[in-house]
Amino acid sequence: MNSTLCLTGLMRGELLDILNHWGEKPFRTKQIWSWTHCKLVGAIDDMTDLSKDFRQRLKESFYFCRPKIKLRQVSQDKTIKWLLELEDGLCVEMVYIPEDDRGTLCVSCQVGCSLSCPFCHTGTHRLERNLRVAEMVDQVILARFELMAEGLRVTNVVLMGMGEPLYNYDAVVKAVRIIMDPNGLAIGSRKITLSTAGVVPRLADVGRDLGVNLAISLHGVHNEVRDRLVPLNRKHDLTALKQAMLTYPLKGGRRITWEYVLLEGINDSDEDARGLVRYLKGVPSKVNLIPFNPWPGTTFVPSSMERIKSFQEIVGGSGLVTVIRDRRGGDIAAACGQLVG
Ligand code: SF4
Structure with missing residues (x-):
């Protein structure tokens, strides 16, 4: 080259x-x-x-440094997962989730992840390096190119694949700006979601620099529980996170999305649900309840659907928009927290 x-x-x-x-x-x-x-x-x-x-x-x-497709798998529910090989031979995964009126691409921003959330399979893959700007933009270009022939569209992008986007901040900001360019890929800020484990000092920057949707991996409303599930909480705890969200520059009519994976006996009790409602008070919020997707070697157990529904009733009953996330792509390990590259 x-x-x-x-x-x-x-x-x-x-x-x-x-x-x-x-x-x-x-x-x-x-x-x-x-x-x-x-x-x-x-x-x-x-x-x-x-x-x-x-x-x-x-x-x-x-x-052109477009990643090579090493493997493509299609789930029973039509979710598609690609294993992509980068220029230096390292691999990341990318996932496409088709829905009736849209198609969402889940993009990776790091090879591996340094945060080691114990319920997440990606966290078992140590951080090897940050992705470069082109390697993130190319995931969108490649997916659009691959899906075009099948009449499938990429309308939404979520930075929810492998890695913590706020630990690769400058490259992520530039990549998102390129993806939003109205003369090119033209995916608007309302259709892009950045998902973070809660790197508190960077949160306001996301609102200011990009104005995209923000999703935060919460998973616990007591510091002891969240310290265990999201070890970053030991550095930036629930109080600091809430404070950052109370002052977050949210664009008109938008809400913060809170991701909450339900783990049997750990964070799924009625008391946890009431604690969640209390914690989110004052922040325009939407709650995604995520059924845990087990992976080989994990000791965590998914909450039963009955338990998840009771949890939802309490949270939703308080007036918060609360959605139980579909287990999309579970059969090909493409679901949330299953990507390992
Ligand atoms: S949940 Fe996100 S931040 Fe935590 S280990 Fe998995 S990829 Fe990293």
């Missing part, structure tokens, strides 16, 4: 600046951007309306 910059890791303005510097007209940026982010090509030679000489010049400065 002689080239230097991965093309899909650039913002449109950066590409424009480089081409300006070369003395090229602004429409060149438009042409290239349309090939990469709308027609989803994966090689400079596929940009057929550019002259041979110009393509050669591009090849001397840019290249």
